[in-house]
Amino acid sequence: xxxxxxxxxxxxxxxxxxxxxxxxxxxxxxxxxxxxxxxxxxxxxxxxxxxxxxxxxxxxxxxxxxxxxxxxxxxxxxxxxxxxxxxxxxxxxxxxxxxxxxxxxxxxxxxxxxxxxxxxxxxxxxxxxxxxxxxxxxxxxxxxxxxxxxxxxxxxxxxxxxxxxxxxxxxxxxxxxxxxxxxxxxxxxxxxxxxxxxxxxxxxxxxxxxxxxxxxxxxxxxxxxxxxxxxxxxxxxxxxxxxxxxxxxxxxxxxxxxxxxxxxxxxxxxxxxxxxxxxxxxxxxxxxxxxxxxxxxxxxxxxxxxxxxxxxxxxxxxxxxxxxxxxxxxxxxxxxxxxxxxxxxxxxxxxxxxxxxxxxxxxxxxxxxxxxxxxxxxxxxxxxxxxxxxxxxxxxxxxxxxxxxxxxxxxxxxxxxxxxxxxxxxxxxxxxxxxxxxxxxxxxxxx
Amino acid sequence: xxxxxxxxxxxxxxxxxxxxxxxxxxxxxxxxxxxxxxxxxxxxxxxxxxxxxxxxxxxxxxxxxxxxxxxxxxxxxxxxxxxxxxxxxxxxxxxxxxxxxxxxxxxxxxxxxxxxxxxxxxxxxxxxxxxxxxxxxxxxxxxxxxxxxxxxxxxxxxxxxxxxxxxxxxxxxxxxxxxxxxxxxxxxxxxxxxxxxxxxxxxxxxxxxxxxxxxxxxxxxxxxxxxxxxxxxxxxxxxxxxxxxxxxxxxxxxxxxxxxxxxxxxxxxxxxxxxxxxxxxxxxxxxxxxxxxxxxx
Numbered sequence: 110x111x112x113x114x115x116x117x118x119x120x121x122x123x124x125x126x127x128x129x130x131x132x133x134x135x136x137x138x139x140x141x142x143x144x145x146x147x148x149x150x151x152x153x154x155x156x157x158x159x160x161x162x163x164x165x166x167x168x169x170x171x172x173x174x175x176x177x178x179x180x181x182x183x184x185x186x187x188x189x190x191x192x193x194x195x196x197x198x199x200x201x202x203x204x205x206x207x208x209x210x211x212x213x214x215x216x217x218x219x220x221x222x223x224x225x226x227x228x229x230x231x232x233x234x235x236x237x238x239x240x241x242x243x244x245x246x247x248x249x250x251x252x253x254x255x256x257x258x259x260x261x262x263x264x265x266x267x268x269x270x271x272x273x274x275x276x277x278x279x280x281x282x283x284x285x286x287x288x289x290x291x292x293x294x295x296x297x298x299x300x301x302x303x304x305x306x307x308x309x310x311x312x313x314x315x316x317x318x319x320x321x322x323x324x325x326x327x328x329x330x331x332x333x334x335x336x337x338x339x340x341x342x343x344x345x346x347x348x349x350x351x352x353x354x355x356x357x358x359x360x361x362x363x364x365x366x367x368x369x370x371x372x373x374x375x376x377x378x379x380x381x382x383x384x385x386x387x388x389x390x391x392x393x394x395x396x397x398x399x400x401x402x403x404x405x406x407x408x409x410x411x412x413x414x415x416x417x418x419x420x421x422x423x424x425x426x427x428x429x430x431x432x433x434x435x436x437x438x439x440x441x442x443x444x445x446x447x448x449x450x451x452x453x454x455x456x457x458x459x460x461x462x463x464x465x466x467x468x469x470x471x472x473x474x475x476x477x478x479x480x481x482x483x484x485x486x487x488x489x490x491x492x493x494x495x496x497x498x499x500x501x502x503x504x505x506x507x508x509x510x511x512x513x514x515x516x517x518x519x520x521x522x523x524x525x526x527x528x529x530x531x532x533x534x535x536x537x538x539x540x541x542x543x544x545x546x547x548x549x550x551x552x553x554x555x556x
Numbered sequence: 557x558x559x560x561x562x563x564x565x566x567x568x569x570x571x572x573x574x575x576x577x578x579x580x581x582x583x584x585x586x587x588x589x590x591x592x593x594x595x596x597x598x599x600x601x602x603x604x605x606x607x608x609x610x611x612x613x614x615x616x617x618x619x620x621x622x623x624x625x626x627x628x629x630x631x632x633x634x635x636x637x638x639x640x641x642x643x644x645x646x647x648x649x650x651x652x653x654x655x656x657x658x659x660x661x662x663x664x665x666x667x668x669x670x671x672x673x674x675x676x677x678x679x680x681x682x683x684x685x686x687x688x689x690x691x692x693x694x695x696x697x698x699x700x701x702x703x704x705x706x707x708x709x710x711x712x713x714x715x716x717x718x719x720x721x722x723x724x725x726x727x728x729x730x731x732x733x734x735x736x737x738x739x740x741x742x743x744x745x746x747x748x749x750x751x752x753x754x755x756x757x758x759x760x761x762x763x764x765x766x767x768x769x770x771x772x773x774x775x776x777x778x779x780x781x782x783x784x785x786x787x788x789x790x791x792x793x794x795x796x797x798x799x800x801x802x803x804x805x806x807x808x809x810x811x812x813x814x815x816x817x818x819x820x821x822x823x824x825x826x827x828x829x830x831x832x833x834x835x836x837x838x839x840x841x842x843x844x845x846x847x848x849x850x851x852x853x
Contacts, residue, residue, distance in 0.1 A: 381690060382689040
């Protein structure tokens with residue numbers, strides 16, 4: 110019985126065990142290659158060239174998951190061709206499991222040399238002193254000028270004066286619409302003047318529930334919630350960093366999210382299993398079953414060859430406009446023995462024309478480089494015709510509402526998400542759910 | 557001379573035991589002790605292992621203050637109430653069936669055991685398809701007889717029912733094989749003697765089979781009890797603790813707190829509280845054993 114019960118404890122303690130184990134392994138295993146590189150770095154830049162042994166850096170990222178794997182592979186291949194002395198051992202992890210995996214690796218001192226983080230998570234890792242300060246490496250790199258990047262994007266990964274990475278790309282979420290469905294019902298296309306009301310009017314004309322065609326769709330989860338409340342003039346925090354989850358504007362916005370399905374029936378039923386599977390909304394749009402979909406611009410590539418005409422527009426708001434904005438950057442792990450190689454790789458992936466060009470061709474996301482000609486190339490690729498919307502959306506961007514305690518971010522999203530679930534499934538009213546969410550977040554901050 | 561040989565034998569024994577002992581130390585004892593230490597710290601998984609910050613009993617106090625601790629333990633008991641009697645009764649019936657001399661009984665026994673040796677991950681993913689509310693097999697079959705099935709895994713009530721049903725489906729093979737072994741241990745003599753005395757089939761089941769099977773049943777009950785408290789894999793994959801926390805279990809909470817919310821200390825404290833609960837329940841079960849378990853000889 111003791112042994113059996115002990116098995117559960119194993120779950121929580123596996124990490125510690127492997128931490129003890131790999132501390133030894135790690136230092137012994139990486140001693141050989143790291144010795145050469147740090148010795149040569151100390152000696153002189155010439156010595157680096159003399160040491161022909163290629164270093165291998167490990168890299169982990171998530172944005173390529175679900176469609177852009179080949180693009181990433183080609184970008185890395187281009188890097189290795191240009192830098193024969195560095196090999197990249199990369200791994201793509203889906204977003205749902207990415208941070209669990211990364212944290213476990215970090216806690217066992219086996220973090221990849223270079224990894225991807227969104228801006229909202231960057232602060233957590235930087236504040237816990239887990240990232241490598243690249244400032245000296247960058248200073249030593251005479252060929253590099255920070256102004257190849259847009260200033261805001263470059264500075265985003267500066268923590269207390271230390272440059273710890275750079276924005277590799279940014280992306281936002283806009284309204285995708287199926288032109289053929291709009292044409293068939295003779296409904297005018299969405300434009301920047303639309304609000305929730307116009308969206309609902311159009312959606313009611315476009316919905317054909319019997320044929321499984323829905324006017325509009327947006328999931329009910331935390332990320333969608335924080336943007337939708339912003340469109341209604343609400344927010345997760347007030348100016349002083351106090352939670353305001355159950356404000357009237359927020360309750361009204363959540364009610365609207367629910368009503369689209371339960372009252373107006375212009376969205377699939379809230380308990381529809383299929384729509385709760387990952388990427389189900391994208392697949393439904395691709396098969397012509399959704400007229401208007403809020404989706405990320407990283408889907409341009411996979412929507413390229415759809416058998417119907419589609420375009421994008423700014424999202425309808427209520428009191429104001431609001432659009433998701435995500436900045437993903439590359440950072441190096443504090444324990445990396447290959448600072449120089451890591452920086453070379455980060456620089457290449459985020460700014461080298463070879464890498465940036467591939468990102469653009471594949472319709473992946475928008476690079477953060479300042480060169481306007483590069484951006485022009487991005488805008489020229491259609492569909493969608495209204496590609497400028499990608500930039501127009503930035504006028505009303507909302508950042509993930511990280512709040513006063515960045516390290517509680519995942520717990521916060523989990524706690525609020527569960528209450529949104531209750532409202533969505535009709536277990537609680539929108540008001541009650543947000544009252545509970547407010548209490549939970551207050552408790553989280555109290556600890 | 558004699559002492560030397562004795563020592564040699566002991567040394568040999570030690571060498572042969574070493575792998576098992578090392579394994580036990582490395583994979584059981586070290587983690588258990590570490591988790592005790594961690595449960596008194598606010599370790600967040602990310603900060604250095606060398607800079608542990610001790611916070612006394614705070615984590616344990618917070619376990620009892622945490623609303624999710626109570627819902628998860630309540631969910632585990634709901635699971636237990638649905639799962640345990642059914643798996644024991646259905647397992648016994650299946651064992652009795654498999655104990656008969658019929659054609660192809662070995663094939664049936666193997667078939668029943670297949671879910672047991674299948675990975676929970678694979679099983680859970682397949683069942684998620686089967687139980688899909690709109691396009692799943694179960695609701696299709698129900699629709700043939702005119703019943704509109706629920707959206708199993710998106711409905712807070714039916715989600716738990718689904719988890720219970722799938723777990724029974726997977727575990728019943730294990731339970732019935734254990735009970736089958738118990739049945740085959742029962743000597744035919746008892747049944748012959750009872751038949752001569754004119755005992756009905758029911759009497760034979762109630763007065764011979766059940767009592768003589770009770771040691772195996774006790775084992776099955778204990779194992780399923782412990783497994784129920786550790787309910788995790790199927791929940792994580794089929795429902796991820798949802799919808800709206802309806803299938804959130806203790807171990808699922810331990811996992812999320814440890815690896816998603818970076819509250820390793822809190823999670824360690826939670827798992828020790830769970831350990832004490834399991835210890836208490838199994839101790840009670842052991843005591844009760846004397847009342848109903850019959851040992852031959």
